Amino acid sequence: MKVEEEIANRFKCPKCGVQRAKVKKLAMTGASLLERWADWQRNKYYFVTCTNCGYTEVYDAEILDGKKGGIEDLLDLIFGG
Ligand SMILES: [Zn+2]
Known part of the structure; x- marks a missing residue:
């Protein structure tokens, strides 16, 4: 699952x-084209928005994507199992 x-x-x-x-x-990107390209390489984030009230949390995608096989454990920690 993604x-x-x-x-x-x-x-x-x-x-x-x-x-x-x-x-x-x-991606959170910089102003210039070069900055944008460089930022795209490393500054990717998951924006999690509550569809009821609009509250938004942001997670660093590099860290979450890096938890191969362990994402469930991490999410248990964040949201409670
Ligand atoms: Zn909410």
């Missing part, structure tokens, strides 16, 4: 308690 789906499945909003989220993988 990391996006894992997060969406487990997300529980800390603000309103609703368990619905949309997850987007986006």
